[in-house]
Amino acid sequence: MKVYIKTYGCQMNERDSENLAAQLKLRGHEIARTEAEADVFVANTCSVREAAEQKAIGKLLRISHKKKNGFPIIGVMGCMSQNRGSEIVKSVPKIDFIAGSRKTPYVADYIEEIAKRRKAGIIPQDPQKGERKKWKHNDAIINIEDDETSHNLIKLHDFSKSQICANISIMQGCAMKCSYCIVPKTRGIERSRPMEDIVNEAEILANSGAKEIQLLGQVVNAYGRGEMPNVQGKSPFVRLLEKINKINGIERIRFVSPHPSFFKEDLIAAYSSLEKICEYAHLPLQSGSDRVLREMRRPYSAEKFIKIAKALKASKEIFSLSTDIIVGYPNETEEDFLKTCEVFKECGFDMAYIFKYSPRMGTVSAELEDNVSEDEKERRNQILLEMLKKQSLDFNERLVNTSQEVLVESKAKRGLGNLMGRTRTHRKVIFKAPEELIGKLVSVKIISAGVSAMDGVLE
Incomplete structure (x- = not known):
């Protein structure tokens, strides 16, 4: 069939x-x-x-x-x-x-x-x-019944397709209780795969030509929580990163989607001690207002969030941060929104997913009055999008005239003879080069920068 x-x-x-x-x-x-x-x-x-x-x-x-x-x-x-x-x-x-x-x-x-x-x-x-x-x-x-073993069965890969950048599912489910989110209902109980199974999968991928591994989970940095112990002050997730960092052939490690609450000192320190972890993190903010964060059931304050963001950025000479933002959450005032703008600027996010709130049946927030008008949600959305454009361009322009390690992923969509690859900071680079370089790590000099991509020349 x-x-x-x-x-x-x-x-x-x-x-x-x-x-x-x-x-x-x-x-x-x-x-x-x-x-x-x-x-x-x-x-x-x-x-x-x-x-x-x-x-x-x-x-x-x-x-x-x-x-x-x-x-x-x-x-x-x-x-x-x-x-x-x-x-x-x-x-x-x-x-x-x-x-x-x-x-x-x-x-x-x-x-x-x-x-x-x-x-x-x-x-x-x-x-x-x-x-x-x-x-x-x-x-x-x-x-639609629960299955206590299903998380261990997502381990097959389609090797007929390029595995330069490969994904590994390390856990299923979510135990967080964010008021607006349906994921705990749709993805079920949080369960983690055995560490050695994940490492074996990464080794198979490395032997098949994978250069970059991305670890996946609904709250990926909570891996092993309640199932595996901390060892010498290191969480199961950090210990997993250490094991993958040792695999020959793997050059880069990324992970999504993490939660700010699980960026503890050991994980932040891993960005400095483990050379294969890329200088990029997705750090979902959702709101910069402590009042709204409490309403959203997000267990951190804006101050705590900023501290994590600054610690991550301090771990490397240049570090990229992306985030998620929801505008127009029920009862979000102009003051609340301006606090979000302040945190957005202070953290210097250069990538972001910005959403206008909409109620989701089956969630706690769906019981609240959706009392921020669509016009107001759109206005706030556009303000943040404009801030994002500026911050993204500022970040990319910092890389102009520098040499960047680029993992070549594919042919570029624009222009014959162009390839597309990404820097360790997850920025897209377009440059002319022979196709046989796809799957290789190369040095590229950045010659110009736009909001979403940069142009370079092969060195």
């Missing part, structure tokens, strides 16, 4: 999709390049915002009415499956299976089971003869 996987949302979802693709290939199936040629369509969904779910539902409806010569097997996996479960069948009646976020390792089983049912005539196949009018709700495979 040919399977097309459509992935929405975060890097954890991208990793789950890659694991599924690798599993299907091992079973003799093919990953389709387009939806049109697929026998199976799988949507790996996101639930962070209502709009993300509606986008996936729209796609599923179009797919279910598109196939002319027998409809494809249609399945849903990921966060929307966990959040909405069997309700999805009401929106898209032709769904064949719904796999919750803890059941993604079993999606290949569900696909093959549905195919067997069709072959046996248990499920109607001809859209011209009944269009599933005889379809019963219990014909769909629906499994």
